Amino acid sequence: MLRIECPHCGARDEAEFSCGGEAHIARPKEPDKLSDAEWADYLYMRTNPKGILAERWCHTFGCRRWFNIERDTVSHEILRVYAMGEPRRESGT
Amino acid sequence: MVDPSLRQSPLATLHLGGREGQPAPEASVHLAERRSVGKINLRADPGDGVLMNAFESVLGYPLPLDPNRTSGDGKRGALRLGPDEWLVTVPGGQENALFGALGTAATAAGGKHVALSDVSDARTILTLAGPRARDVLQKGCGLDLHPRAFQTGHCAGTLLARAAILLHQTGDAPAYDIHVAWSFAAYLWVWLEDAGAEYGVAVGEVE
Ligand SMILES: [Zn+2]
Numbered sequence: 001m002l003r004i005e006c007p008h009c010g011a012r013d014e015a016e017f018s019c020g021g022e023a024h025i026a027r028p029k030e031p032d033k034l035s036d037a038e039w040a041d042y043l044y045m046r047t048n049p050k051g052i053l054a055e056r057w058c059h060t061f062g063c064r065r066w067f068n069i070e071r072d073t074v075s076h077e078i079l080r081v082y083a084m085g086e087p088r089r090e091s092g093t
Numbered sequence: 094m095v096d097p098s099l100r101q102s103p104l105a106t107l108h109l110g111g112r113e114g115q116p117a118p119e120a121s122v123h124l125a126e127r128r129s130v131g132k133i134n135l136r137a138d139p140g141d142g143v144l145m146n147a148f149e150s151v152l153g154y155p156l157p158l159d160p161n162r163t164s165g166d167g168k169r170g171a172l173r174l175g176p177d178e179w180l181v182t183v184p185g186g187q188e189n190a191l192f193g194a195l196g197t198a199a200t201a202a203g204g205k206h207v208a209l210s211d212v213s214d215a216r217t218i219l220t221l222a223g224p225r226a227r228d229v230l231q232k233g234c235g236l237d238l239h240p241r242a243f244q245t246g247h248c249a250g251t252l253l254a255r256a257a258i259l260l261h262q263t264g265d266a267p268a269y270d271i272h273v274a275w276s277f278a279a280y281l282w283v284w285l286e287d288a289g290a291e292y293g294v295a296v297g298e299v300e
Contacts, residue, residue: 008176009160013235015252061257062250063175 005081008063020056022046023068024088050074054088102128103217103278109296117295121225124285125297126278127218127270131188133181135171135195136208147202151194152181161249167263172248180212180259180272188213216259217278221285222268225292230269232288236260254284 002014028034028042047053053073058066070080070089080089104126137144139158149155154165157173164171165182172180183191188211199207221229227238233254236243243249248261258281259272273281286294 009249012251015235016250059250061252063178064250065175 002076002078004057004059004069004078006059006062006065007067007081007083008065009059012059012062016059016061018058018060020058020066023054023056052079056084102126103275104282107279107282112296114298115296117293120223120293120295122221122223122229122289122292122294123226123297124282124289124294125220126282127220129185130213130218131183131185131191132211132213132216133183133188133192133195134174134208134210134212135179135181136177136206137199137204138177138206141202141204144199144202144204144207147198147204148195151191151198161247163246163248163261172259172261174250174259185213214275216272216274219271219273219278219282219285220263220268220297221271221289222264222266222297223292223295224266225289226267226269228292229285229289230260233284234260238262254281254288256281256284 003011004014004017005011006017025042025046028038031039034042050073052070054068054070056066057069058064066084068082068084068086068088069078070082071078135148135156137148139145139156145156152165152171153169154171156171156179157164160173162173168182168184170182172182174180181191181195192209192211196209199209230238230253234251236249236251243262245262245265245267248259250257250259252258253260253271253273256273256277261270261272262268263270271281
């Protein structure tokens with residue numbers, strides 16, 4: 001189980017959180033102008049890296065707030081916790 | 094509003110009546126329900142000092158701004174739920190008057206993005222107290238409840254035996270208020286009685 005540092009409550013067990021998948025995926029501004037393939041790419045395609053991944057998490061059973069983390073998908077180490085809306089880092093670690 | 098004569102405890106199906114207040118000399122855990130507590134969910138910007146002062150003058154105590162903290166006392170208090178969200182408690186029956194006063198104060202203070210909701214009947218409060226109360230909770234709660242980490246006046250939204258709760262330590266005995274959804278209350282009561290059985294459980298009188 002992960003221990004996740006909620007920015008509002010402090011470190012809590014993973015069971016209190018929900019994972020919202022990969023972060024920084026912007027909804028297309030004009031969905032009607034996309035081809036089916038482009039829309040499918042937005043909906044379904046994720047980077048799925050072996051290494052550092054930016055993810056959205058919600059402290060569902062605590063303060064119910066969303067935030068972003070950077071997690072290493074190999075070691076599960078959480079490298080950074082940051083606010084929704086904050087940009088991703090250019091290079092990880 | 095529900096006709097008060099139709100109100101019943103979410104624990105009514107457990108038929109606890111005959112056990113309330115029975116002497117239990119061996120018990121080191123006391124379990125009860127606080128039935129009559131008014132609860133108002135308050136959302137506002139904690140950085141708006143004018144607004145925070147306006148709420149303080151209505152409540153008689155400041156809203157807690159630190160994570161996982163409470164203010165006020167056992168009858169009237171505020172529990173911080175999140176960075177811009179609190180649960181305000183008052184003796185049952187006074188929630189409508191307080192709701193109105195908080196709304197008036199927010200308007201007069203020019204508060205933006207304020208939300209008030211009467212959530213009195215969303216959750217009930219189970220009280221768990223006594224020398225082994227902490228041991229009972231630790232059987233189903235992942236929080237560190239040791240006094241170095243969790244003390245009187247602290248609160249936390251968390252899970253207890255997989256039920257979503259708001260835990261509030263109200264005394265050093267230790268004593269806890271466990272806010273739990275109405276429909277989970279009977280389940281959680283039965284779980285608490287089972288978890289506390291080895292320490293002896295006394296069913297306290299309800300308010
Ligand atoms: Zn939190």
